[in-house]
Amino acid sequence: MSDEKLSSLEDKIRKARDESTLIDKPKNDENKGLNPYSAGLELVAGTGVGGFIGYYLDNLLATKPLFFIVCLLLGSAAGILNTVRQALRDTKEESKKQD
Amino acid sequence: MSAEAAHSPMHQFEIQTLIPLPQLMGYDISFTNSSLFMVIAVGLCMLIFTLGSRQRSMVPGRMQSLAEMLYEFIATTVKDNAGLEGKKYVPFIFSVFMFVVLCNLLGMVPFSFTVTSHIIVTFAMAACIFIGVTLIGFARHGLHFLHLFLPEGSPMWLAPFIIVIELFSYLSRPVSLSIRLAANMMAGHILLKVLAGFVVAMGVFGFVPFSLLTLLIGFELFVALLQAYIFTVLTCVYLNDALNMH
Numbered sequence: 001m002s003d004e005k006l007s008s009l010e011d012k013i014r015k016a017r018d019e020s021t022l023i024d025k026p027k028n029d030e031n032k033g034l035n036p037y038s039a040g041l042e043l044v045a046g047t048g049v050g051g052f053i054g055y056y057l058d059n060l061l062a063t064k065p066l067f068f069i070v071c072l073l074l075g076s077a078a079g080i081l082n083t084v085r086q087a088l089r090d091t092k093e094e095s096k097k098q099d
Numbered sequence: 100m101s102a103e104a105a106h107s108p109m110h111q112f113e114i115q116t117l118i119p120l121p122q123l124m125g126y127d128i129s130f131t132n133s134s135l136f137m138v139i140a141v142g143l144c145m146l147i148f149t150l151g152s153r154q155r156s157m158v159p160g161r162m163q164s165l166a167e168m169l170y171e172f173i174a175t176t177v178k179d180n181a182g183l184e185g186k187k188y189v190p191f192i193f194s195v196f197m198f199v200v201l202c203n204l205l206g207m208v209p210f211s212f213t214v215t216s217h218i219i220v221t222f223a224m225a226a227c228i229f230i231g232v233t234l235i236g237f238a239r240h241g242l243h244f245l246h247l248f249l250p251e252g253s254p255m256w257l258a259p260f261i262i263v264i265e266l267f268s269y270l271s272r273p274v275s276l277s278i279r280l281a282a283n284m285m286a287g288h289i290l291l292k293v294l295a296g297f298v299v300a301m302g303v304f305g306f307v308p309f310s311l312l313t314l315l316i317g318f319e320l321f322v323a324l325l326q327a328y329i330f331t332v333l334t335c336v337y338l339n340d341a342l343n344m345h
Contacts, residue, residue, distance in 0.1 A: 037279070037282075037283070038275075038279060038329070041275050041278060041279050041282070042271070042275050045271040045274040045275035045278060046267060046268060046271045046275075048271070048274060049267055049270050049271040049274055050267050050271075053267070053270070071267075074260075074263050074264055074267055075267045075271070077264050077267075078264045078265070078266075078267035078268035078271060079268070079271065081264060081265075081268050082268045082271065082272075082275070089336075
């Protein structure tokens with residue numbers, strides 16, 4: 001066999017050996033984390049982090065309510081983004097499993 | 100009968116100093132009941148895995164089977180969520196899972212202390228995981244890791260908004276990770292204590308809250324396991340974001 005065929009075969013063997021050392025089992029069906037508490041918590045956490053950062057930016061730059069309000073709103077948007085991503089991740093895993 | 104003050108449901112979360120130690124750099128590092136239960140959790144983990152890896156037979160007995168099933172469970176979870184590159188982080192994820200699940204379950208023992216119901220404990224773990232995952236991301240991708248905050252194919256005129264919102268959503272990860280675990284544990288235990296108070300207060304009809312209490316203890320055991328699993332899965336997902344960047 002030529003050299004490149006040998007090396008590509010070696011790569012394939014190494015990859016297959018890597019994949020078999022961790023036991024191959026079908027994914028479990030449990031809910032991976034988007035329960036109602038988790039969704040509400042993500043919203044609050046995003047808003048909280050935004051408010052926190054906004055408050056300290058305001059103290060640093062002496063622009064009293066501006067950064068706080070803006071960062072609060074952006075933090076809520078980030079919380080909504082996280083929640084939607086979590087929901088999409090759960091449905092994407094289910095559709096991947098059915099393939 | 101001695102007139103005891105009624106214990107509030109929050110009394111179970113008080114930190115009691117067991118062995119006072121001198122202050123270190125202004126911080127009180129005494130050995131508390133929280134430390135005691137952390138030591139018990141770690142000791143239990145060591146016991147399970149020492150006894151479980153003694154036999155090494157091809158057809159495992161009970162302890163070996165338990166140890167093997169726990170490892171296989173975590174290894175599969177890491178592989179599913181973080182891909183093959185997550186393999187080298189299995190020891191760490193495994194330690195996190197075993198610590199959280201044993202601390203949660205130890206809290207269900209009567210008269211014990213739930214370590215993970217204090218947000219400082221869960222926040223310390225979540226902050227370590229967050230900082231570690233960020234460092235892993237920078238070590239692996241260099242400054243290209245910052246492209247995490249501006250996904251491919253997003254319109255340029257939205258870029259400032261998207262970057263700030265993605266940054267906030269990234270920073271809210273340790274907060275939500277820690278609060279989820281602490282709030283679930285604390286709320287469950289407060290509920291159990293309040294219902295237990297009702298059992299005493301209702302006298303003859305105390306069997307009604309008592310049966311509800313029995314069901315709730317079963318539910319709390321399930322929540323203890325589930326919250327440990329969710330903590331671990333989310334850690335693997337954040338690790339995947341750092342290793343593979345979408």
